[in-house]
Amino acid sequence: MSNALEQGLLGALLDSWDRSNTILVNLLRAVPEGGLAARAMEGSPSVSEMFTHMHHERMVSVLEEAPEFAGTVPAEEWVAEADPERIAKMLNESARVVRAAIQGRVETGRxxxxxxxxxxxxLQLLIFHEGYHHGQIKLALKAAGKPVTNDEAGPLTWDLWRIKKGAS
Incomplete structure (x- = not known):
């Protein structure tokens, strides 16, 4: 990269990606028992399927756009995974893959x-895409009678965008 300003901007953008993934994993961990099977309506994907879809989308996007950073793309896209820790592991893995691809391509000017x-x-598309599904997940949980309230979700989600580095 050519200067300190560009490095600072890249760092801030990568930090936003890291925060976005943390928010997604926090939402996953806030899903009440039985909530992974919740659907907004009949025929809609389950909460679990939306989380695994986001992991799949990340991995496919990197494979298509920056294959030198690609990891293993799951064979299926909308998987009903019952283990939230397995889903968290997938999301953290794909977040690292996306981060490396974005950083690598920006730093090399490719x-x-x-x-x-x-x-x-x-990066912006993925954050937007995941925000869309975040809302769908909260709606599905509410429709199933297992809501994650704004008071519960706020400290795990919105508040993470407001934290200054080094703040206690």
């Missing part, structure tokens, strides 16, 4: 291979 004018656009 565009993504297929769809994005700049690697940061992939």
């Amino acid at each position: 565009a993504m291979d297929l769809n994005y004018d700049h690697p940061i656009l992939l």
Whole structure:
């Protein structure tokens, strides 16, 4: 990278990705017992399937856009995984893969291979995509009578965006 400002911006963007993944894993861990099977309505994906879909989307995106950073893409996309710790492990793995791909491509000045004018656009798409599913997950839990209230979710999600590094 050419200067300190660009390094600082990349660091802030990668930090936003790290926070976004932490928020997603925190939401997963806040899902009440039986909530992974919840659906917003009949025919909709389950909460579990949405989490595994997000992992799959991350891995496929890196394979297509920066294959030198790709890990193993799951064979199936919408998997009903019952173990929240297994899902958390998948999400953390794919978050590391995405982070490495974005950082590697930005630092070398390489565009993504297929769809994005700049690697940061992939990062933004994934954050938007996951925010969309975050809302769907909360709706599915509410519809199933297993809501995660805003008072419960706030400290695990929204508050993580407001933390300054080094703040206690």
